[in-house]
Amino acid sequence: MEDDKAGRYVLPGDFLGSGEYKSWANAIKIGDKFYATRVGVLEMGEDRIRVIPMSGPYIPKLGDVVIGKVIEVMPVAWTLDINSFFNAFLPAQHAFRSFDPERDELSNKFKLGDLILASIAKVERGRDSMLSLDGEGLGKIEEGEVFRISQVKVPRLIGKKGSMVQKIEELTGAQIFVGQNGIIVAKGPPESITKVKRAIEIVETMAHMSGLTDKMEDLLR
């Protein structure tokens, strides 16, 4: 494609470069040559090479704030669907002050179908990750409309230091929760929700556009 390598768009199997790179992501090393493994944008540093993916599943990372749906209430934990290839579990201790399995009934706190804003507390290869409610604003989301966005576009939706999501909240009058896993919950009157839906569609289709936060006002009108 282009001669200028960094910032160039790559597809699986595209030759990225050769040499001594210490770390690489979404790329594979064959001999001393590197090839892309995902559709994305190439980023090259001194000793690292990586492809920022444009599609793909959500992979839980420690500390990520996600929105999960309760799909199972077990004796001492809840199982949540976090829109990934694994479920996650939330131990009961996080929701009860001093949890006693004989006294406390889990479904009194969160029932099947509840949406919960939680952070990823532990990730282990090949196992369900563990969630935690330690953190500001984490817990059950009482009401709202659920939207989905491709997880690779979540950073765009949040914006620099939350600028984009704040802008959308400001313009629509809705309260918005964004999970790193691509689940969004918006709370507010119906006309606000309609606007939020538009805003999410705009981010989804125009994520690559620069200065989108400033343009959002005109686009939403």
Add this chain to the structure above:
Amino acid sequence: MMNLIDEGGKRLDGRSFDQLRPFSMQAGLLKSASGSAYIEQGGNKILVGVYGPRDSRSRYGTNQDKAVLRCRYHMLPFSTEERKSPQPSRREIEISKVIRDALEPALLLEEFPRSVIDIYIEVLQSDGGSRGASITAASIALADAGIPMKDLVSAVAVGKVNGHLVLDLSDTEDKEGEVDLPIAVMLNSGLITLMQMDGKLSEDEFRQAIDLAMGGAKELREAQRKALVQKYFKEVDS
């Protein structure tokens, strides 16, 4: 034997020996699928949807170390001249397996232990070489789903009709010709992931046939790339 090549050295549909049938590919047209693709190649019209990686509902058939790839190749009842029963036939089960095996070497399944990836291939209209077209399209759909892969897999059949080696067999050439040799290849490494052969070729012919297939695969790979670029980067460029 049926005459499949005219005096001018053209095939029944007017193609030269090393020419592919007209083809077009499109990526990402199904909203609910993780990744999808559509291909037309000759009379083939094939839609592919990839779902996953996702949590397997049961322990059965999963692997603790990597994702399990499952593939279903299915022909719709109206895809053939005579109605085809929608039940999976022996042929479809076999093709599902060979497609799965042709795609698996390209994928980095270790990144998603314990999960499953499903590839659903629906043949809307069938012509010769539908397994090759299915592999080519499934490869686009997998890239669209963001499943890490070493390379795109491109597939095409080579055959021998009336004593000539020809590229990308049509249905008639497949049925009436002497040899059918479908090949799937990862072009970066030159790794062949599928090779089946009906009929006989001499060693020399075989080498020529492989060269012919590589040429065809290269052309198809360009189109696979274009389909993905169209979906992901088109808006960026304009």
